[in-house]
Amino acid sequence: MIEKFDLILVGTGFASSFFLNTFLAKAKPTTRILVLERGRLDTHAWQVNNRRNTSQNPNDTFINTHPQKKWRFTPSFGGGSNCWWGVTPRMMPNDFRMQSAYGVGVDWPISYEELETFYARTEEMMSISGPDDGSPFPRSTPYPQPPHRFTDPDKVLKKAYPDLFFHLPTARASKSTPNRPRCCATGVCNLCPINAKFTVLHEMKHLYEDSRVTLILEAIVQTVETQAGVATGVSYLKNGVVSQAGADIVVLGGNAIFNPHILQRSHIRHPLLGKYLDEQIALKVTIDLDGLNNFQGSTSNTGHGYMLYDGEHRKEHAGCLIETWNTPNDLRIEQGKWQQRLILRIIYENLPNQQNYIKYDPNNPDLPETVYTGPSDYALKAMKKLPSILPGILGSLPIENLRIGDRPHSTEAHILGTTVMGHDPQTSVIDKHLIHHQVRNLLVLGSGAFPTVAPANPTLTISALSLWAAHHLLN
Ligand SMILES: Cc1cc2nc3c(=O)[nH]c(=O)nc-3n(C[C@H](O)[C@H](O)[C@H](O)COP(=O)(O)OP(=O)(O)OC[C@H]3O[C@@H](n4cnc5c(N)ncnc54)[C@H](O)[C@@H]3O)c2cc1C
Numbered sequence: 001m002i003e004k005f006d007l008i009l010v011g012t013g014f015a016s017s018f019f020l021n022t023f024l025a026k027a028k029p030t031t032r033i034l035v036l037e038r039g040r041l042d043t044h045a046w047q048v049n050n051r052r053n054t055s056q057n058p059n060d061t062f063i064n065t066h067p068q069k070k071w072r073f074t075p076s077f078g079g080g081s082n083c084w085w086g087v088t089p090r091m092m093p094n095d096f097r098m099q100s101a102y103g104v105g106v107d108w109p110i111s112y113e114e115l116e117t118f119y120a121r122t123e124e125m126m127s128i129s130g131p132d133d134g135s136p137f138p139r140s141t142p143y144p145q146p147p148h149r150f151t152d153p154d155k156v157l158k159k160a161y162p163d164l165f166f167h168l169p170t171a172r173a174s175k176s177t178p179n180r181p182r183c184c185a186t187g188v189c190n191l192c193p194i195n196a197k198f199t200v201l202h203e204m205k206h207l208y209e210d211s212r213v214t215l216i217l218e219a220i221v222q223t224v225e226t227q228a229g230v231a232t233g234v235s236y237l238k239n240g241v242v243s244q245a246g247a248d249i250v251v252l253g254g255n256a257i258f259n260p261h262i263l264q265r266s267h268i269r270h271p272l273l274g275k276y277l278d279e280q281i282a283l284k285v286t287i288d289l290d291g292l293n294n295f296q297g298s299t300s301n302t303g304h305g306y307m308l309y310d311g312e313h314r315k316e317h318a319g320c321l322i323e324t325w326n327t328p329n330d331l332r333i334e335q336g337k338w339q340q341r342l343i344l345r346i347i348y349e350n351l352p353n354q355q356n357y358i359k360y361d362p363n364n365p366d367l368p369e370t371v372y373t374g375p376s377d378y379a380l381k382a383m384k385k386l387p388s389i390l391p392g393i394l395g396s397l398p399i400e401n402l403r404i405g406d407r408p409h410s411t412e413a414h415i416l417g418t419t420v421m422g423h424d425p426q427t428s429v430i431d432k433h434l435i436h437h438q439v440r441n442l443l444v445l446g447s448g449a450f451p452t453v454a455p456a457n458p459t460l461t462i463s464a465l466s467l468w469a470a471h472h473l474l475n
């Protein structure tokens with residue numbers, strides 16, 4: 001006998017947890033939900049004591065065919081919320097309409113305006129601290145928490161760019177909440193020792209303890225079962241045994257490496273399934289300041305510059321988001337000048353490419369393979385221009401020396417594309433409500449849905465999309 005549920009949810013990261021939040025709020029007392037999570041529940045104390053976020057090695061869960069390109073995630077209860085840094089910009093309105101506005105990439109099937117209230121709700125749920133003196137994107141509500149304290153270089157940039165430089169929005173608390181203490185700016189946020197950042201483990205674990213929810217840990221979902229184009233359940237591996245569970249609705253929240261792999265393994269085919277794997281690329285900039293001290297901020301990164309983000313240049317090359325950093329490991333090693341150092345991270349958008357993808361090998365069906373041929377010329381062109389334009393952009397700062405990293409970071413720790421959303425079933429895997437175009441009782445959550453790669457960090461958008469998808473499903 002196969003046990004039957006109303007809903008099967010795969011994973012316990014942001015995508016799944018924000019979906020579950022809305023689903024439970026609207027579900028009947030008799031509704032039965034099965035959650036299958038491949039990882040263990042590694043407590044905060046375990047993580048801090050062991051100096052790592054998960055007791056399972058992420059590299060054992062997939063094959064990276066181009067290891068110089070890293071892909072980072074956390075396979076355990078709460079997923080990437082354990083390791084993330086909590087940087088939470090919204091995407092800009094034009095990020096959703098790159099084709100209409102700039103003639104590059106594609107338009108998303110959903111607009112900023114449609115997602116706005118779901119962004120606001122997500123920010124409320126994460127107690128986001130953000131600017132209170134304007135915003136780069138339209139907002140219907142103020143941020144739930146006041147901004148963190150700027151550094152002195154941030155204040156100089158704010159004065160020079162009142163409408164383009166803002167306090168960085170973050171899930172690191174600027175004032176204590178009932179559950180979390182105020183962030184103390186130690187800057188080891190992937191393992192925050194005092195639990196000042198939002199995590200699923202800390203703030204949403206209760207959802208998985210709801211009497212309607214059955215959570216099975218260390219259960220690896222292998223396939224979605226279908227009959228006549230309808231999802232009927234999943235098969236999963238636990239303790240070396242493959243079991244099946246049935247459901248009326250199946251929801252995948254396994255991230256953009258594992259969701260397409262589950263679909264590939266299930267033979268739920270689409271020409272673009274697994275394609276457009278990508279993320280942003282970023283350069284580090286190290287600036288020695290002449291007489292201006294840094295590091296007065298109240299959290300690890302404090303400012304967001306939109307000077308090179310949106311505008312006509314995006315017809316030709318990528319836009320970028322500028323982050324200012326406030327972590328003590330970047331101090332200058334010269335007597336009397338140790339605070340006179342500013343680190344920037346310049347994060348570029350990318351145009352997704354079909355040559356970057358998740359490969360399924362039927363001879364090794366347990367492990368997805370990542371194939372990556374490189375970032376787009378669109379992003380590389382913008383990076384090449386940086387040395388000529390950055391000194392001008394930073395003209396208000398007393399710069400003694402400015403060094404731009406000669407190569408991008410090996411990863412931004414984001415995984416995007418692979419189950420892209422769109423109106424047209426020929427050119428997209430899922431629709432605007434994250435429902436699979438062909439299997440209409442199957443949802444695919446997460447950043448796999450992103451048809452373009454904006455400069456903004458993705459997780460606030462992932463979470464807002466999950467609220468949006470659950471809201472639509474139940475209305
Ligand atoms: C060090 C680091 C810092 C980061 N900082 C930021 C940041 O500041 N801002 C930002 O926006 N983003 C950040 N990110 C990215 C962020 O973590 C991800 O965007 C986010 O976690 C994605 O959420 P998700 O729920 O889609 O996937 P995940 O968080 O990866 O969750 C997927 C879950 O599904 C489970 N799962 C996978 N496959 C299966 C299966 N077959 N069966 C059962 N369970 C399965 C996994 O174990 C996991 O729990 C950071 C990432 C890292 C690694």
Ligand code: SF4
Nearest residue numbers: 183184186187189192
């Ligand atoms: S800066 Fe320190 S206190 Fe704040 S979230 Fe990061 S690690 Fe935690």
